[in-house]
Amino acid sequence: xxxxxxxxxxxxxxxxxxxxxxxxxxxxxxxxxxxxxxxxxxxxxxxxxxxxxxxxxxxxxxxxxxxxxxxxxxxxxxxxxxxxxxxxxxxxxxxxxxxxxxxxxxxxxxxxxxxxxxxxxxxxxxxxxxxxxxxxxxxxxxxxxxxxxxxxxxxxxxxxxxxxxxxxxxxxxxxxxxxxxxxxxxxxxxxxxxxxxxxxxxxxxxxxxxxxxxxxxxxxxxxxxxxxxxxxxxxxxxxxxxxxxxxxxxxxxxxxxxxxxxxxxxxxxxxxxxxxxxxxxxxxxxxxxxxxxxxxxxxxxxxxxxxxxxxxxxxxxxxxxxxxxxxxxxxxxxxxxxxxxxxxxxxxxxxxxxxxxxxxxxxxxxxxxxxxxxxxxxxxxxxxxxxxxxxxxxxxxxxxxxxxxxxxxxxxxxxxxxxxxxxxxxxxxxxxxxxxxxxxxxxxxxxxxxxxxxxxxxxxxxxxxxxxxxxxxxxxxxxxxxxxxxxxxxxxxxxxxxxxxxxxxxxxxxxxxxxxxxxxxxxxxxxxxxxxxxxxxxxxxxxxxxxxxxxxxxxxxxxxxxxxxxxxxxxxxxxxxxxxxxxxxxxxxxxxxxxxxxxxxxxxxxxxxxxxxxxxxxxxxxxxxxxxxxxxxxxxxxxxxxxxxxxxxxxxxxxxxxxxxxxxxxxxxxxxxxxxxxxxxxxxxxxxxxxxxxxxxxxxxxxxxxxxxxxxxxxxxxxxxxxxxxxxxxxxxxxxxxxxxxxxxxxxxxxxxxxxxxxxxxxxxxxxxxxxxxxxx
Amino acid sequence: xxxxxxxxxxxxxxxxxxxxxxxxxxxxxxxxxxxxxxxxxxxxxxxxxxxxxxxxxxxxxxxxxxxxxxxxxxxxxxxxxxxxxxxxxxxxxxxxxxxxxxxxxxxxxxxxxxxxxxxxxxxxxxxxxxxxxxxxxxxxxxxxxxxxxxxxxxxxxxxxxxxxxxxx
Numbered sequence: 026x027x028x029x030x031x032x033x034x035x036x037x038x039x040x041x042x043x044x045x046x047x048x049x050x051x052x053x054x055x056x057x058x059x060x061x062x063x064x065x066x067x068x069x070x071x072x073x074x075x076x077x078x079x080x081x082x083x084x085x086x087x088x089x090x091x092x093x094x095x096x097x098x099x100x101x102x103x104x105x106x107x108x109x110x111x112x113x114x115x116x117x118x119x120x121x122x123x124x125x126x127x128x129x130x131x132x133x134x135x136x137x138x139x140x141x142x143x144x145x146x147x148x149x150x151x152x153x154x155x156x157x158x159x160x161x162x163x164x165x166x167x168x169x170x171x172x173x174x175x176x177x178x179x180x181x182x183x184x185x186x187x188x189x190x191x192x193x194x195x196x197x198x199x200x201x202x203x204x205x206x207x208x209x210x211x212x213x214x215x216x217x218x219x220x221x222x223x224x225x226x227x228x229x230x231x232x233x234x235x236x237x238x239x240x241x242x243x244x245x246x247x248x249x250x251x252x253x254x255x256x257x258x259x260x261x262x263x264x265x266x267x268x269x270x271x272x273x274x275x276x277x278x279x280x281x282x283x284x285x286x287x288x289x290x291x292x293x294x295x296x297x298x299x300x301x302x303x304x305x306x307x308x309x310x311x312x313x314x315x316x317x318x319x320x321x322x323x324x325x326x327x328x329x330x331x332x333x334x335x336x337x338x339x340x341x342x343x344x345x346x347x348x349x350x351x352x353x354x355x356x357x358x359x360x361x362x363x364x365x366x367x368x369x370x371x372x373x374x375x376x377x378x379x380x381x382x383x384x385x386x387x388x389x390x391x392x393x394x395x396x397x398x399x400x401x402x403x404x405x406x407x408x409x410x411x412x413x414x415x416x417x418x419x420x421x422x423x424x425x426x427x428x429x430x431x432x433x434x435x436x437x438x439x440x441x442x443x444x445x446x447x448x449x450x451x452x453x454x455x456x457x458x459x460x461x462x463x464x465x466x467x468x469x470x471x472x473x474x475x476x477x478x479x480x481x482x483x484x485x486x487x488x489x490x491x492x493x494x495x496x497x498x499x500x501x502x503x504x505x506x507x508x509x510x511x512x513x514x515x516x517x518x519x520x521x522x523x524x525x526x527x528x529x530x531x532x533x534x535x536x537x538x539x540x541x542x543x544x545x546x547x548x549x550x551x552x553x554x555x556x557x558x559x560x561x562x563x564x565x566x567x568x569x570x571x572x573x574x575x576x577x578x579x580x581x582x583x584x585x586x587x588x589x590x591x592x593x594x595x596x597x598x599x600x601x602x603x604x605x606x607x608x609x610x611x612x613x614x615x616x617x618x619x620x621x622x623x624x625x626x627x628x629x630x631x632x633x634x635x636x637x638x639x640x641x642x643x644x645x646x647x648x649x650x651x652x653x654x655x656x657x658x659x660x661x662x663x664x665x666x667x668x669x670x671x672x673x674x675x676x677x678x679x680x681x682x683x684x685x686x687x688x689x690x691x692x693x694x695x696x697x698x699x700x701x702x703x704x705x706x707x708x709x710x711x712x713x714x715x716x717x718x719x720x721x722x723x724x725x726x727x728x729x730x731x732x733x734x735x736x737x738x739x740x741x742x743x744x745x746x747x748x749x750x751x752x753x754x755x756x757x758x759x760x761x762x763x764x765x766x767x768x769x770x771x772x773x774x775x776x777x778x779x780x781x782x783x784x785x786x787x788x789x790x791x792x793x794x795x796x797x798x799x800x801x802x
Numbered sequence: 803x804x805x806x807x808x809x810x811x812x813x814x815x816x817x818x819x820x821x822x823x824x825x826x827x828x829x830x831x832x833x834x835x836x837x838x839x840x841x842x843x844x845x846x847x848x849x850x851x852x853x854x855x856x857x858x859x860x861x862x863x864x865x866x867x868x869x870x871x872x873x874x875x876x877x878x879x880x881x882x883x884x885x886x887x888x889x890x891x892x893x894x895x896x897x898x899x900x901x902x903x904x905x906x907x908x909x910x911x912x913x914x915x916x917x918x919x920x921x922x923x924x925x926x927x928x929x930x931x932x933x934x935x936x937x938x939x940x941x942x943x944x945x946x947x948x949x950x951x952x953x954x955x956x957x958x959x960x961x962x963x964x965x966x967x968x969x970x
Contacts, residue, residue: 037897044905045893045912047840047880054839144830145823226844226852226906226940277842277906278940310845527903527941693900697946701903704943728849728938736931736944765943 031540035693038532039551049275052230052247053307060232061090063293063306064147066137066154067316068129071163071387071721072176075127075136079155083139086153088146090300093292094137095126102295103261106286108499111357111383112188118179119187119352119385123288123295129158130178130350131389132723133315135288140296140304163387163721167324167347170386178350178385187348187357188383197378200339204330209338211330212412217787218401220322220347220715221708222731223394227277228313233293234303242298243270246290249279250564251524253501255556257286262294273554276526280705281393282317283526284566285354311726319715320394322347323360323401329409335417335424339376340409342368344401346383349390356392357383363398363490366442370406371450371488371659372428377440387721393566395705395766396489403487407771408785415784421775422458425486426451436654443490445657446751446759449685453747454486457661457683460745466665466679479668479799481780484661485772491568491760492656492753504651505573506560507534509581511589511644513631515544515624519551522562523574528762529694530570534578536690537756541582543609544623560647568658568760571690573650576754581648583755588644589626595637596621596629656751658759660684662703662768666776673796675711675777679740682768685747686761695761700742702765708734709766710773714789809873813838814882822869829853831869832879840880840909844938851937854910854917855879861917863936880909883916891957892916892950901950903941911937915951923959925951 043049080092104120114120125136136156141147162176169175170185178185201211225247232245242264248254251271259269276283289306297304308317328341346360355362365379396403410428414421429450430437437445466482473480494503506522517538523530535549553559562574586606593611594601597619605614612620629635633642665679682699689695712732716724725731750757770788777790781798806821813836820835832838832855841864844852853865856878884890892915895901902908911934918925918933925933930951931944939947 038900040905041897041902044902044908045880045889045896046884047838047909049905050839051842051906053843054833056834056837144834145825224940226850226904226938227842228844275906276904277844278904280940310847310850527905529903697900697903697942700943700945701941702943705940727847728845729847733849733938733940734943735938736934736947739931739944741927741948742943742945 031536031546032690033692034536035691036532036536036546038529039535040529040531051227051275051277052232052245055232055245055274057232057234057303060303060305061140061142061300062144062147063296063304064139064151065135065289065312066151066156067312068125068132068134068136070129070158070160071132071165071717072161073129073158074161075125075129075156076159077157078137083150083153086150088142089139089150091140091296092137092154093296095122095124098122098124098295101263102291105288105291106257106261106354107352108354109358109362110352113182114187114352114357118182119348121351123291131387132717132721133312133389134350135316138292138296140300163719165386165388165717165719165721167345167384167386170384171382178387185385186382187385190361191380192378194341194378197339197341197376200376201330204332204338207332209330209332210413210416211328212416213328214408214412214785216325216327216405216408218321218323218404219788220388221320221394221713222314222715223280223282223317223320224733225278225280225282228308228310229283229287229289229317230307231290231293232303232305233297235297235301237301241268242294243272244290244294245272245274247276247283248273249283249524249526249566251554251556252522252562253564254286258290258294261291262298271556273524279526279566280395281320281397281566284393284564285318314726314731315723316389318353318392319349319389320391321401322391325405327405327409329413331413333417335413335419335427337372337374337413337428340369340374341378342405343380346381347388347391348383348385349388350385351390353390353392356390359391359393359398360401364402367399367402367488367490368405368441369439370403371430371448371486372406372410373430373434374440379441388717395702396763397567399489399763400767400770403489403767404771407485407487408774411775411778412784421484422463425454425484444654445488446654446753447749448488448657448659449747449749450486450659453659453683453685454661456745456747457663457681460683460743461663461681463663479670479780481666481776481778482663483666483772483774483776483779484663485768485775486661487768487771488657488659489764489767490655490657491763492572492652493567493569495652495654502651503563504649505569505577506562506647506649507574507577507581508560508645508647509538509578509585511585511627513628515548515627517549519549519578520559521551521553521574521578522560523570524553524565525570526565528565528570528698529691530574533571533690533694534575537575537578538582541586542623543607568762572656572754572756572758572760573652575690575756575758577648577650579755580650581646584646584648585644591640592630592636593621593626596626652753654753656753656759658684658686658761658764660764660768662772664772664776666773666780668780668795670799673792673799675790675795677707677711677738677740681743682765683745683747684761684764684768685749686764687751687759688748688757689746690756690758696744698761699744699765702763703742703769704734704739706766706769707773709770710788711790807870809870811872812876814878824868824870826869827865828867828869828872829864832864838879838881842906842909844907849938851914852907852910854913854937856913856916861914880912883912892954894957895950895954899946899949899953901942901946907937907939911939911947915954918951919955919958924955
């Protein structure tokens with residue numbers, strides 16, 4: 026049976042049968058004997074002192090087992106963990122316990138929990154808890170929060186700014202002056218990446234079960250990080266690491282908002298440890314929109330200098346990252362750690378200045394959301410190119426071509442800090458231009474303009490950085506792992522430390538194993554999510570799972586292949602050097618009829634009786650993969666926006682994407698990731714925005730006000746790809762999970778600005794905003 | 803204390819008699835009383851469609867109905883869409899065309915697609931996108947969901963119509 030080219034094959038997913046029949050288990054599907062329910066009392070204010078919490082009525086309600094506030098957790102549960110506390114955060118700014126103490130700092134801030142026999146009773150009792158607040162002035166704008174008279178979230182620090190980096194700009198200022206003197210241009214802009222809600226369709230949830238006799242805790246959580254959650258939660262609730270088991274069941278989407286350790290997980294663990302009964306907590310959608318970490322929320326002031334031909338000589342960026350009210354796991358490193366290093370985008374910009382402030386405001390904490398710092402960086406780089414093009418009256422495509430990093434420059438050390446592995450930016454651009462029939466689009470635009478219609482074309486040639494992370498990047502090594510076991514019957518179990526939640530690695534990892542061993546893909550089963558059975562891993566986020574997790578699988582497989590060759594050599598009475606593997610058969614080179622099958626070797630290894638001395642029984646190994654450097658997917662997105670002059674309503678009429686994620690193991694999965702990523706990137710551009718009023722009241726607390734992308738709003742996506750391998754892992758894979766989001770947002774922004782004939786306009790491009798722009802002209 | 807009401811509901815061909823609080827949502831009844839957890843909850847404003855089931859053959863959002871409103875009715879959930887061990891063409895379509903990733907919106911999306919194809923056996927792409935506006939998906943960008951429904955439409959037109967409901 027030819028197993029030719031399983032790698033690169035768009036086979037159907039192994040995950041789907043249970044999902045399409047409603048047989049999968051998500052956290053809220055878990056029912057344990059004696060299980061009780063937790064409901065959370067949350068602040069209705071953006072900023073307030075807690076003066077009194079009256080729980081008497083609630084405690085007396087039938088079916089209520091317990092009510093906990095910060096007082097109950099004091100000394101027992103530590104603070105919500107932070108990976109890299111920068112600046113004042115290292116001294117306590119933004120650090121918080123799981124329940125608010127003394128003050129609430131954002132709408133939705135957890136204040137107390139009630140534990141009751143059932144879900145409805147918990148809600149009833151929650152309504153009986155009476156919290157008295159003394160409202161305080163709130164600040165919800167990052168620039169206002171930096172003003173000397175701004176309300177302070179952390180009075181003891183006398184500022185809302187947690188950390189600043191303002192490098193001297195003398196050198197780059199000289200470059201700018203020289204550029205101007207030579208007849209070039211300097212363009213300035215203020216760019217806003219508005220606050221977004223990640224909105225996984227499954228809200229957050231946890232079931233925590235403590236067994237008092239053995240002092241063991243099992244936590245089922247809708248999480249992207251089983252092992253990190255286990256380690257951090259154990260430390261925070263005071264349990265030894267080996268007494269905590271995290272099981273991540275099916276997860277209904279993460280997008281970065283489940284890459285965290287949340288207060289509710291900590292409190293649920295605390296509650297079960299106190300009560301000795303399993304505790305379930307599931308968030309309502311309005312809680313999710315209020316208290317699950319938000320994404321983006323960054324304001325940049327940029328200046329870009331370019332020669333009169335359009336060659337960029339320098340880029341100055343001053344970014345303000347709005348952290349929200351508290352620092353969660355990665356809140357403070359989105360801009361500085363993940364975004365800044367790739368601020369030059371796909372362009373060979375010789376001079377860059379990166380200045381930034383991290384600021385607390387009375388909003389939910391921000392943290393990772395699909396792209397996590399890189400969409401903002403790409404947005405800045407792409408807008409800079411478009412601004413230069415607009416200023417010089419040039420085609421934005423030509424400006425990009427002029428500034429691209431060239432293939433011969435790789436590996437390329439960017440002035441912003443990152444070392445790009447491989448790339449062919451012009452290749453992807455050319456392919457996208459062809460697919461879009463760019464000249465015809467411009468001709469169509471000219472015609473429509475002549476007829477008074479508003480049509481815009483936007484091009485974005487993005488790069489992004491993923492494959493986190495090489496040694497030393499973060500305090501905790503972000504390697505990935507795989508344990509592979511070949512069983513007596515010739516079937517293969519793969520236990521991965523990564524934690525897919527829709528990305529399809531149960532399928533793609535099986536493809537890798539099946540291809541390498543020459544066995545049917547159905548003979549391979551991939552397991553994930555349970556810290557009891559999987560090796561120490563780091564989870565799924567940052568487009569890392571196939572590149573790192575897949576490479577760990579691949580390396581484990583190579584080790585097992587080698588042992589199988591030794592066993593086969595013994596079975597064939599040949600020397601190991603003469604044994605080759607192909608299509609599931611181990612044979613002696615030159616005599617293919619002298620062969621043993623994969624299954625025969627697997628049986629021999631597991632049964633052991635026929636193994637020679639010196640070879641251990643079994644075929645099982647664990648491999649850890651740690652990348653030497655980061656990976657840089659790239660591509661070009663081109664989109665067309667038409668704006669209704671009467672209403673200002675924008676319509677996305679075409680979306681073309683040519684993306685390069687290195688080798689494609691399963692094109693179906695790759696395209697799916699791009700489709701979803703593009704939808705979210707377009708969502709940021711056209712519809713989505715978290716809005717608070719000036720008192721910190723959340724105005725977008727349901728889907729009535731937070732506009733989610735729906736099917737009707739999209740044209741069919743036109744995708745193609747290029748393949749530029751990376752030498753940084755054995756698969757040549759770069760990662761693709763976030764690329765769609767990173768590339769699409771700037772393309773839409775460019776198209777809208779192009780349609781209106783303006784240099785720049787901020788997102789989201791609501792009808793009202795565009796109408797105003799049209800009528801101001 | 804609330805007085806409970808007695809309801810009789812036939813779910814996926816199976817009759818159930820239960821005592822429920824009048825305020826018990828149908829979606830909670832299905833998930834927690836009957837242990838049919840395939841139907842999901844994704845919002846609290848009746849917009850996301852993850853809770854879509856069939857009530858007397860018509861798609862409804864189970865989060866916006868009380869269990870008592872289903873008294874005397876027939877409910878079909880994702881678990882009852884196809885006979886045991888088999889797949890409805892819509893389910894096949896979602897599988898073939900990679901119309902799902904995390905799977906959370908999928909049962910509701912499939913049930914809504916069932917209604918769509920019942921009303922329009924030969925829908926255009928525009929019609930599919932329009933009819934599914936009551937179902938939100940965050941993972942797929944809808945592209946492959948549309949392909950899945952188109953696949954199902956073709957398959958269903960090519961063969962005799964499938965009876966709905968488990969139990970045989």
